[in-house]
Amino acid sequence: MKRALKLFRAEVVRSVLLTIRYPIELFVGLFIMYMLFMGLFLGARSLVGDTQVLNASLDGFIISYIMWFFVISAIGRLAFHIESEAQMGVLEQIFLTYPRMLSLMLVRSAVDFCMSLLVVTVLLFSIMATTGKWLAIGTGNILQILVLLVVTVTGIYGFGLIFAGLALVFKRIGQVGSIMQFAFFFLAYLPVEQLTGWLKVAVYSLPLTLGVSLIKTVVVEHGSVFSGPESWLLLGLVINSVAYLLVGSVVFLICERKSRMDGRLGQY
Amino acid sequence: MAGTTNQQGAFRLEGLTKTFYPILPWHRSRAVDAVQGVDLVVPRGCVFSLLGPNGAGKTTIIKIIAGLILPTTGRVTFYGKDGDKLRSRPRLGAVLEGSRNLYWRLSPMENLYYFGELKGLSLAQIKRESEELLEMFDLTHKARASTQTLSRGMQQKVAVAVALLGKPDILLLDEPTLGLDVESSRLIQQRLRELVERDDRTIILTTHQMELAARVADRIGILSEGKLIAEDSLSNLVAFFRQQDYELELPRLEWEQLRADVSAFRFTEGQSAANEEMRVTFHLDNREGYYALSELLLARRPEFTTIRQVTPSLEDIFLQITQHYSDGEDGGGA
Numbered sequence A: 001m002k003r004a005l006k007l008f009r010a011e012v013v014r015s016v017l018l019t020i021r022y023p024i025e026l027f028v029g030l031f032i033m034y035m036l037f038m039g040l041f042l043g044a045r046s047l048v049g050d051t052q053v054l055n056a057s058l059d060g061f062i063i064s065y066i067m068w069f070f071v072i073s074a075i076g077r078l079a080f081h082i083e084s085e086a087q088m089g090v091l092e093q094i095f096l097t098y099p100r101m102l103s104l105m106l107v108r109s110a111v112d113f114c115m116s117l118l119v120v121t122v123l124l125f126s127i128m129a130t131t132g133k134w135l136a137i138g139t140g141n142i143l144q145i146l147v148l149l150v151v152t153v154t155g156i157y158g159f160g161l162i163f164a165g166l167a168l169v170f171k172r173i174g175q176v177g178s179i180m181q182f183a184f185f186f187l188a189y190l191p192v193e194q195l196t197g198w199l200k201v202a203v204y205s206l207p208l209t210l211g212v213s214l215i216k217t218v219v220v221e222h223g224s225v226f227s228g229p230e231s232w233l234l235l236g237l238v239i240n241s242v243a244y245l246l247v248g249s250v251v252f253l254i255c256e257r258k259s260r261m262d263g264r265l266g267q268y
Numbered sequence B: 001m002a003g004t005t006n007q008q009g010a011f012r013l014e015g016l017t018k019t020f021y022p023i024l025p026w027h028r029s030r031a032v033d034a035v036q037g038v039d040l041v042v043p044r045g046c047v048f049s050l051l052g053p054n055g056a057g058k059t060t061i062i063k064i065i066a067g068l069i070l071p072t073t074g075r076v077t078f079y080g081k082d083g084d085k086l087r088s089r090p091r092l093g094a095v096l097e098g099s100r101n102l103y104w105r106l107s108p109m110e111n112l113y114y115f116g117e118l119k120g121l122s123l124a125q126i127k128r129e130s131e132e133l134l135e136m137f138d139l140t141h142k143a144r145a146s147t148q149t150l151s152r153g154m155q156q157k158v159a160v161a162v163a164l165l166g167k168p169d170i171l172l173l174d175e176p177t178l179g180l181d182v183e184s185s186r187l188i189q190q191r192l193r194e195l196v197e198r199d200d201r202t203i204i205l206t207t208h209q210m211e212l213a214a215r216v217a218d219r220i221g222i223l224s225e226g227k228l229i230a231e232d233s234l235s236n237l238v239a240f241f242r243q244q245d246y247e248l249e250l251p252r253l254e255w256e257q258l259r260a261d262v263s264a265f266r267f268t269e270g271q272s273a274a275n276e277e278m279r280v281t282f283h284l285d286n287r288e289g290y291y292a293l294s295e296l297l298l299a300r301r302p303e304f305t306t307i308r309q310v311t312p313s314l315e316d317i318f319l320q321i322t323q324h325y326s327d328g329e330d331g332g333g334a
Ligand SMILES: Nc1ncnc2c1ncn2[C@@H]1O[C@H](COP(=O)(O)OP(=O)(O)OP(=O)(O)O)[C@@H](O)[C@H]1O
Pocket: A262, A263, A264, A268, B020, B021, B032, B033, B034, B052, B053, B054, B055, B056, B057, B058, B059, B060, B061
């Protein structure tokens, strides 16, 4: 446990230092995410024409967007990071010093989540301030939202581990990662609630979808996931996330082994 | 207890082979046999220097010991325990790709802190040792500069400092003095000897600088095409080759008369001019050689100035062993 805390501290320091040393990356990223949202928002408004209709579904729109941000972080940052560290050569030094790579990746995911949470807060406030649409987040539902957020994000980072593993073996997976991020953009906006039958089950068993829909239940429809029939869905979400975490971990371990077999932890 | 660990050595390689297969299965014919059956015991408290031409497999062996590459067959044990078991693995430190093993966007101090924490050292210990290491390498004024703004040699020194941090039980150094100035290289040699003699650490080091190996190593291993073709203490190697190399010095006039015979003599290694004298070296790698040389000298009775055994440099030994080996390979193949 003490070791885990030391790791956590080391990763926080590294991550904060790298961020503040090159703040441009952070600001540009934030700015692009903000502009992308505004583009979508203004585009949708000119298409729909009717501001009323759009405003009615705007909170759901914002929630999907914000949750997509975590996907970008989990799939993008973690996997790209490993890719560039392998190319730099620093990955070998890290592995040699701390060979339990999966634990390190989990700690990194936790740190990355905390950092993303800060960025997301800024992004969310900017979005809410410019659109004038304030999400109903308050003392009444903040606990539920946080629980849903953490559980959903656990699944997303689990899924991200698959890409981190693939990055170890194949090195250049940037392209696939980008395509994946857009696939998730689609998933985040899929009107899952309107699907029925097996299709619904299939879509819900992907990462992200169920979590987004539950957060909407809490924030938009003022429902509760701690009681009533929705609590079963929360259980489903927990199972979904744990499953992705397990699958991601196993894939990562297999890839790590494969990478060591091929001598590809470095940039050979 | 001490006896058993010494027998087992600090680490041991048994039947180690490594074949790299290309990632695409239909390219399997392009597989590379980088390591071919290496057995080696490195005793505790010893600097073992692994020498070999480019592509001999030195880096591959170092990375297998480090756990970064999995061997195709064979295994690595540390103090008699399986190297795969992380729990019983001793603390390792390494310089693998030198400057490339660092975060270039962080400062040397930040790199030391990060890797120190990964090693599980306390902050106080990291602070103390980092300051001392940076001081030793004359990098204190660069401690907080971004690593990418440092010169190559400075980056290499930071990488060495990271490896030395926490005095790991076993140090794996792949060309640690690459691109370093003479003074820094000396400092590292000194430090390595200290670690071995005072702290009973074990070091394996690859290098192409023979003087470095000669000065710092207790034992030498020579690798060629993935095979360990010689392995002994430096003094034994020198003693062995000293018996075989003889140098004959004689005046030029004498030389002119002897020239044809010496050139045809099959144990002649080379000749060079030194002032008024000529110097001829003979390499006598078996008893036949001594008889032949004696016969030659008896028959011609030249007025030579001196005849003496030559103490070969490690470089001479290295070249002789590797050349002899590759000649043998060619001969066997034909
Ligand atoms: N990851 C890898 N994949 C495929 N082949 C590899 C890999 N690593 C090394 N090799 C090959 O294995 C052989 C041994 O390489 P290695 O790097 O161990 O040599 P070396 O003795 O360190 O050489 P140098 O003195 O140039 O550093 C070479 O033929 C090299 O091309």
